[in-house]
Amino acid sequence: MIFRLVSIIFIGAGLWACSSVNTLIVHSDPVKMDNEHVSNVHIESMIMPYRDSLSLEMNEIIANSQTDFSVKRPNSNLGNWVADALFVNQTKAVRLSSPIICLLNTGGIRSTINKGQVTIGDMFKLMPFDNEIVWVELPVSVIPEIEEYLKKSGGEPISNCTLKNGKLVFNNWNENASTFWVITSDYLMNGGDKMAFFSKKINVNNTGVLMRDALITEARVQTVLQEDTTIRISF
Amino acid sequence: MKRREFVQNTFLVTGGLLIAGSTFAQNEKKKVPKLTILHTNDTHSNIDPFPSNHAKFPNMGGVSKRFELIQKIREEEEHVLVLDSGDIFQGTPYFNKFGGVLEMKLMTAMGYDAATMGNHDFDGGMDGFLKAQKFADFPFLCANYDFSNTILKDQTQSNLIIKKGKIKVGIFGIGLELNGLVPKDKYGETIYLDPIETANEQAAILKKKGCDLIICLSHLGFEYDSDKISDRVLAQKTKNIHLILGGHTHTFLEKPVEENNLDGQIVLINQVGWGGLQLGRLEFEFDNAIFAKKDVIIVK
Numbered sequence: 001m002i003f004r005l006v007s008i009i010f011i012g013a014g015l016w017a018c019s020s021v022n023t024l025i026v027h028s029d030p031v032k033m034d035n036e037h038v039s040n041v042h043i044e045s046m047i048m049p050y051r052d053s054l055s056l057e058m059n060e061i062i063a064n065s066q067t068d069f070s071v072k073r074p075n076s077n078l079g080n081w082v083a084d085a086l087f088v089n090q091t092k093a094v095r096l097s098s099p100i101i102c103l104l105n106t107g108g109i110r111s112t113i114n115k116g117q118v119t120i121g122d123m124f125k126l127m128p129f130d131n132e133i134v135w136v137e138l139p140v141s142v143i144p145e146i147e148e149y150l151k152k153s154g155g156e157p158i159s160n161c162t163l164k165n166g167k168l169v170f171n172n173w174n175e176n177a178s179t180f181w182v183i184t185s186d187y188l189m190n191g192g193d194k195m196a197f198f199s200k201k202i203n204v205n206n207t208g209v210l211m212r213d214a215l216i217t218e219a220r221v222q223t224v225l226q227e228d229t230t231i232r233i234s235f
Numbered sequence: 236m237k238r239r240e241f242v243q244n245t246f247l248v249t250g251g252l253l254i255a256g257s258t259f260a261q262n263e264k265k266k267v268p269k270l271t272i273l274h275t276n277d278t279h280s281n282i283d284p285f286p287s288n289h290a291k292f293p294n295m296g297g298v299s300k301r302f303e304l305i306q307k308i309r310e311e312e313e314h315v316l317v318l319d320s321g322d323i324f325q326g327t328p329y330f331n332k333f334g335g336v337l338e339m340k341l342m343t344a345m346g347y348d349a350a351t352m353g354n355h356d357f358d359g360g361m362d363g364f365l366k367a368q369k370f371a372d373f374p375f376l377c378a379n380y381d382f383s384n385t386i387l388k389d390q391t392q393s394n395l396i397i398k399k400g401k402i403k404v405g406i407f408g409i410g411l412e413l414n415g416l417v418p419k420d421k422y423g424e425t426i427y428l429d430p431i432e433t434a435n436e437q438a439a440i441l442k443k444k445g446c447d448l449i450i451c452l453s454h455l456g457f458e459y460d461s462d463k464i465s466d467r468v469l470a471q472k473t474k475n476i477h478l479i480l481g482g483h484t485h486t487f488l489e490k491p492v493e494e495n496n497l498d499g500q501i502v503l504i505n506q507v508g509w510g511g512l513q514l515g516r517l518e519f520e521f522d523n524a525i526f527a528k529k530d531v532i533i534v535k
Contacts, residue, residue, distance in 0.1 A: 024448070024477065025267075027518040028490040030507055031304060032295070033284075039299035040306070043344060047282060047299065050337050054328050068290040110279075110326060112290040124328040128280075129358070187418065194415050 058121030063219040067227055069113035073106055074155025074233040081225060082109055082126070083159035085218035086211065090133060090183050091160075098137075099170045099180035102159035103146070105193045108185065109157065118219055127212040131185040137203035139179055143168055145197040153193075155233040159183075163233040185211055268521040270402050270448065271312040273305060275319050276482030277353065277509035279326030280338055285510070296511040298341045304514060305345050314399035317346055318406070320482035321353025321454035324367075326510070334359050335367030347373045349395050351408030351452040352380070353482055357421045361387050376408030376452055379433040381426035394437055396444060402521060405441030408452045409434055409469065411483060430455060430464055431472045438475035448519060451476050456483040457492075457506055470494035470502035478503045478517070485509040491517065 069078035087102040111125035147168050150156060155163075160171045170180070179202055186206070189198045219225060284297035309315050319342065324335045335356075342350070352375055356364055365386060368375065378393040394407035409430045413422045434451055441449050451469070458467045466481040474497045481504055491503040507515040 025520040025522055026491065026503060027520075028505070029516045029518070030489070031514045031516055033297065033300055033304070033512055033514060034295055037300035038303055039297065040303040043299040043302045043341065046340060046344065047337065050329060050333060051283065054332060058328055070290060114286070114288045114290050116288045121328060124331060125326065128326050128328075128331060130331070190418055191415055192418070 054121075058119060058124065060120045061117045062120060062123070062216060063118040063223055063225055065113055065115050065118050065225045068115050069225065069227070071106055071109040071112075071157070073153070074150075074235075075229075075231050076157075077227050077229050078109060078113060079104075079106060079155075079157035080159070080228045080230070080232065081113075082215065083157040084226075084228065085215050085222075086133060087159035087183060089209075089214040089218050090135070090207070096172055097174070099173050099177050100183065101161040101168075101170060101180070102157075102183040103188075104157040104184060105188055105195075106153075106156050107193060108187070113225065118225065120216060123212055123216050123219065127215055129185075129187065129211075131187045131211050133207045133209045133211055133214060134184060134186050134189050135203075135205035135207065136182045136184060136189050136198060136201045137179050137205075138182060138197065138201055140177060142197040142200050143180075149195060149197065150233065151235055158232055161232075163235070166235050268401050269312070269314065270399055270404065270519040270521070271308060271315045272450075272478075272480075272515070272517040272519065273308065273315060273317045274480045274505070274507065274515040274517075275301075275511060275513075276454075276480070276506055277322040277485055278319070278338075278511045279322055279355070279509060280324055280330040280335070281327055281510040282329050282337060282341065283327075285512075292510070292512055298345070298511065301511055301514055302341070302345050308516070309346075314402065316348050316397065316399065316404065318450070318452055318480055319347055319350035320452050320480050320506070321351045321408075321410070322355045322482055322509075323350065323353070324364075325355040325358045330358075334363050336370050339367050339370035343370065343372045348397060349374050349376050349406055349408075349452065351376050351454055352391070352410055353454040354411060354413060354416050357413065357417045360421045361385055361423060361425075365390060376406060377410055378407045378437050379428040379430050380410050380413075381428055384424040384426070385422075387425075394441060396441065396446060402448060402519075403444075403446045404448045404450065405438075405444065405446030406450045406452060407434070407437035407441065408454075410454050411456065411464075430469060434469055434473045434476065438473060442475045447521065449475055449477050451479045453479050453481045454483045455481065457481050457486040457488075457504065458484070466504045466506075467492075467494055470496055470504055472497065473502075474498045474500070476502050478505070480515070481506040487513070 071078040083102045083104055110128055150163050162169045188195050281296050282298050285292045285295050287293050323338050324330050329337055374395055375391040377391040382388050397404045412427055438449050453466050456465050458465045466479045471494055486506045487508040488506050491505040494502045496502045505515055507513040
């Protein structure tokens, strides 16, 4: 018994000397950064000049919202709003002859729009990336790939079309069409989020318009953000 | 010769008794060596608290409050490490307008010890990152991005060893595949190295250098439905890593998740959501009173 105790201690001392083996007891205590916490004067003074310069621009009110808009797969009021706003922004001055849809990515919508006043700053939070709107012409043969992508990803924001039972239905289909146009972001067209079907593009129309700027324009036009909760995607 | 062995053994046994004795005494007073690890991930330029009308997180977060909290913890705890797992940039106009400079200044003020790069830290291009990084006086750890042919050459490092009291902590950084996630012109000639191979190499190096605790700052993401590389997969397919502090998937974990590594040892994985809504706090107690052949991690 005594021998055993001594040998345990012996091994212990040996390992300790190597300082390679430990028992780690870990306590985890994540701290929620809520109102219980106070701010710090030094840090506030560091932020202040930046904040002041931003707030002039960002606090401008551009619209109102009567509901909370948030994004989720496969359908959401915010996904619908963003896709519709970009689609309207791009097509209001155009007579559509070819089939055309808007296809975005859920991951590109980075924030909510909250009930109440909507500011320029909200639009920066929603769409922080400096991505531009592009028009991409694709052959109709890639439609099954888009359907497959939407099924696999669980849904992305779309406008002027629906995905019914896994099949893409255009709002302005043309029986003779061999190609169609997609309004999307340069990020997605260039292979972002693995939308590989964009590599089969036939034509590209670079608008040079930032997606965020188009959303700001449409929010101003709407005055009160128009909510659409229709189910656009079903598998 | 025999006499020498005897003397040696006696010395070690006595040493063992002395150490064991003092350790047990320490335990009674709860004075085992302790390390406090504070960590964030995916803060995404959230410098101010979330607005009061925010749908999910009204008034939460904010760097000023985080600074105050870190200061308070530093007053209470002797050995504190502050780490970040990437995606510091992008998410508020502070980034669009000032390119990440303020984020770097504030993390420096909060005393961050190290960070790794997330995919969004490339959003201003590598030149944009470099401009902002001038204001950071902590290292960026990127072991599996080979920047040799880019302007970020020698601007980041693979790993870092920090001594906190008797505890030697080894930290390295692992990033995710940029192709398909970040436009090519933003990461240029960066070569992506296999995360599992690199992590095993780094952990072996740090172990050889005598680190007591080996931490991987990862931006791979917590887990995926597919077999895509994630923190869980990384933990299973490597050895010598004790703790993975993750990011990218914005996962809120109430407590660290345990995985078994290649040697059957426990690896802890933690992640604290995003936006600076939480500050991760892990207390590691290095209890020398209990020994095993393998490192034992007990989560309480």
